[in-house]
Amino acid sequence: MKFEMVTLVTYLPFYRIHEVTEYFLKNVEILRPRQAIVYIDNVYHSKQREFISKVVPDGVEVRFGNWRNRNNTWLTMLRDFHSIGGEIMVVDSDNIVESVLTDIHKVLGAQAPIYTILDVEAWRRSPWHFLIRSRKVSDIKLDNDTRPIYAYRVYDDSLSGLFRGGSVFFIGPKQVVVFMKLPDIELIGRVERAVNQVDPWLRNFISDETLLGVIAYLMGVREVPWTIASHHHHHGSTLGKATELLVAAAHYQFAKALYREFHRREFMRYRIKYLLSTIKNLRNLLNSGVYS
Numbered sequence: 049m050k051f052e053m054v055t056l057v058t059y060l061p062f063y064r065i066h067e068v069t070e071y072f073l074k075n076v077e078i079l080r081p082r083q084a085i086v087y088i089d090n091v092y093h094s095k096q097r098e099f100i101s102k103v104v105p106d107g108v109e110v111r112f113g114n115w116r117n118r119n120n121t122w123l124t125m126l127r128d129f130h131s132i133g134g135e136i137m138v139v140d141s142d143n144i145v146e147s148v149l150t151d152i153h154k155v156l157g158a159q160a161p162i163y164t165i166l167d168v169e170a171w172r173r174s175p176w177h178f179l180i181r182s183r184k185v186s187d188i189k190l191d192n193d194t195r196p197i198y199a200y201r202v203y204d205d206s207l208s209g210l211f212r213g214g215s216v217f218f219i220g221p222k223q224v225v226v227f228m229k230l231p232d233i234e235l236i237g238r239v240e241r242a243v244n245q246v247d248p249w250l251r252n253f254i255s256d257e258t259l260l261g262v263i264a265y266l267m268g269v270r271e272v273p274w275t276i277a278s279h280h281h282h283h284g285s286t287l288g289k290a291t292e293l294l295v296a297a298a299h300y301q302f303a304k305a306l307y308r309e310f311h312r313r314e315f316m317r318y319r320i321k322y323l324l325s326t327i328k329n330l331r332n333l334l335n336s337g338v339y340s
Contacts, residue, residue, distance in 0.1 A: 142280060229267070
């Protein structure tokens with residue numbers, strides 16, 4: 049089956065460019081989209097562009113910039129998608145989708161403006177951090193299999209959510225994100241203004257799942273359907289868990305900027321959560337004796 053209405057997209061920093069040929073081209077073969085686009089961050093020199101032209105084959109469009117973080121990359125992508133039109137499927141660069149995604153798309157694409165995909169490996173590990181904010185909706189019957197459909201709550205307004213780990217705004221699983229409807233240009237611009245008020249050194253401490261959760265909520269989406277249909281090939285290029293104090297500071301700045309832009313109580317609550325987190329992490333740092 050060919051995805052005649054679907055544009056397939058991935059995004060990655062320059063140092064992971066090998067994932068285009070390692071994984072993304074396999075996704076193009078599996079899904080056969082009408083168009084394939086790769087966004088590459090941290091590109092600022094003509095020699096880099098020359099190298100990219102040798103690595104990425106004809107038939108795959110390349111768009112590059114020096115956004116320096118995932119969130120500004122995503123905002124550029126979302127703005128560009130308006131000129132592309134049709135259905136947009138964004139797959140993480142280190143994932144290979146399953147062929148059943150074509151059948152899943154027929155079902156979920158007709159049900160919601162946004163749906164997402166979790167990888168099989170995470171599902172086998174019992175992803176309680178997703179399930180705790182999800183409800184079982186139904187099952188998709190495939191040729192030789194059945195996959196559960198869950199709905200993930202993008203804004204956690206529970207009291208426990210203030211003290212539990214993780215952002216109060218979150219899109220849910222994000223190995224694949226499919227847009228049947230896009231956020232409007234004005235909304236993208238306003239969220240971008242908020243992102244740009246976060247210290248540039250801290251922006252990468254805000255996950256793109258949080259950014260997408262904020263955008264979905266502002267679009268009027270309260271739950272995002274998801275199921276399982278990809279395989280995650282961990283790239284191993286990250287250092288591990290980020291310093292909690294820096295994560296809290298980044299989220300606090302983002303929440304503060306969002307409240308200034310939209311004046312919604314949800315963003316005040318988001319800000320309070322990370323104010324409490326900042327205080328807690330400062331106390332832990334002082335008690336650890338690092339500065340004694």
